Amino acid sequence: MSSQPSESHTPGPPLPGMFARYTDLVRQGLTAAVPDSDLSDLNLPIQYHLGWTDKDGNLAASAASQGKALRPTLCMFACEALEGDLTQALSAAASIELVHNFSLIHDDIQDQDLERRHQSTVWALWGQPKALVAGDALQSVGDLSMLRSAQLGVPPETVMRVSRILTGAYLEMVEGQCQDLGFESRTAITTDDYLHMIACKTGALIRSSVEIGAVLATDDPAVANSFAKFGSYLGRAFQIRDDYLGVWGDENATGKSTDNDIRRRKKSFPAVFALERASGAARDDLLRIYSQEELDDCDVERVMAIMDELGASRYAEQLTQQSAQQATRALENVELPPWAREEVDQLIDFLANRQF
Template sequence: MSEPGAKKRAVHCPGTPAVALPEETSPGAIGSGSVDELRSLTLAELKAVVGRLPESLRHIAEYHFGWKDERGRPVQGSPGKLVRPVLVLMCARAAGGQAEAAIPAAVAVELVHNFSLLHDDVMDGDATRRHRLTVWSAFGTGNAVLLGDALLALAFETVTALGRGSAGAFSDALLDMVQGQAKDLAFEVETSVTLSDGMTMAAGKTGALLRCACLLGALSAGADEARAVSFGEFGAHLGLAFQLTDDVLSIWGDPETTGKPVGNDLRTRKKTLPVLAALSSGTAAAERLALLYGRDPARPTGPDECGELAALIEQAGGRSWAEHSGQQAYAAAIAALERARPEAGAAVGLLALAEALVHRTS
């Protein structure tokens, strides 16, 4: 799974053999070369598909994707990470195919991801994303919901052009995502949420789409069902690791790099995975945390109290559990990728991208 003759460094996670990666694919270099090429392939087709929206929604979509500001003026800067479509195209290459054949799948995955972001921001009441106002904050709740619906319609229109069960896999992933989000909303009022419940929720809300991305990429390359499923398992485990990292950053990250206010999940007393792990620890800190989380939801949580909540979660072991569990999920992803028998050169990029996602700071 490594390039012949390349200078290597060892990456090891508990439970799997060390995997050697070339130096040039370190997380710091992940945004150059091949990844930029894959982003460009996706972005060109994504803009063409979004361009089919009616004008009333098109300019809002261009704002949401970061291509224009709220007045419709072009914005200079990064088009975004496009992690999910890059995974689609990388898995297509790793399964022995061409990235170009997987572009429709990559666009469909990115569209459904953004559908979920638009609706999640409304449901969670998040006012900022990517360092600026969310769509509902800038254009109203109705427009955010309608744009999300439109992107979902475009996603299905795009994916139905693919064969070999791609539309069915896409639909299954969407239903898992919706179920995961429904659980996340239910957790806000339920008082007996377990850590197992939280892991199931994360597997649906985040893991399902990354599973779908990797599965569709392999199918686009003509992989057989068993091999495609292994690529999907790689994505599912990577999605869980990604969510665990996201939950840690939502509490202890730097808002200058995350683009969202740190402590927002604590302000709303959201039961993220580090919180659920802390609550189940049986410690004195867990008792205090449960008391604070059990207060009237209508009662606002101030900055000082958010600081206390973060400290209690860390004292109760929630942060260390989340970080360790993220590494375990990453290890499971690497094992699944081994089972998929990826092409050596493409596997290098997938491994580097996976490592960067798990060890990111934003």
């Protein structure tokens, strides 16, 4: 599979410094949230999924399988940028990361995915029934962590408010998963359908991360609202970039097989765009290929060739840049210290242009 837009040869922006800055705090919040021994034999699948142990319960040698912790980092950043007390955001940030991880465990069952972050998925190791309850348990652990914010000094009204924001967001998230499921059997999906689906499936939780961080720092609803908007556009940029990397990314950087999204007929942005724009023979080929149960190398190459002809990668990049600009504009009227403004720019640049 050789189709590679030239852009992917550049190294891309580095992970912004805020990720390293919050690592310890995020870990502290998560450690406080996840009970060490109370969950009987659900502990192991949960700690394994979080990247803390291997499948036999031995402590993980590296943090490589723990992911970037994007959502708690966004929460902490929003709180700090508005000069809030970071220690009050610990439980909330952990809660968001746990809810995200619960959704991944269930997602992997839904999609029958055998691997995530270079290792076997929970259901692949422990079976579907246990993976199902491990996900349910993690959601509850996440909810409890949010409520524990009260013990960190967050006023009860605010705890309820952030609980409502998070719960509302994960309700949107499951709606998005449901829409995504519906896409599997359809070929007539517009870019608008797609944007609505990702706004729910990915966008809602990313938006809520930023909004919750802001609400913990300020009582000003206009500011919280601007941060929520910022989060929505960030989420959109993040997901379209994710879909881009799923087709044109560098396997070594992303850790995901490059042609996997096409081979699995995933209705990610490039596929939706191609199905919407193709005409004539290209359209016939796409419809034929996407109606097959299995795709061979030749099918995958044909799909990539059609995407190239239609300029799908360029269009994906344009849409990402547009979302990045909207994210920038969402915070224009919010007063921020210079360091925070600079980090906002770094963050947007990273999410929109990252190679991993």
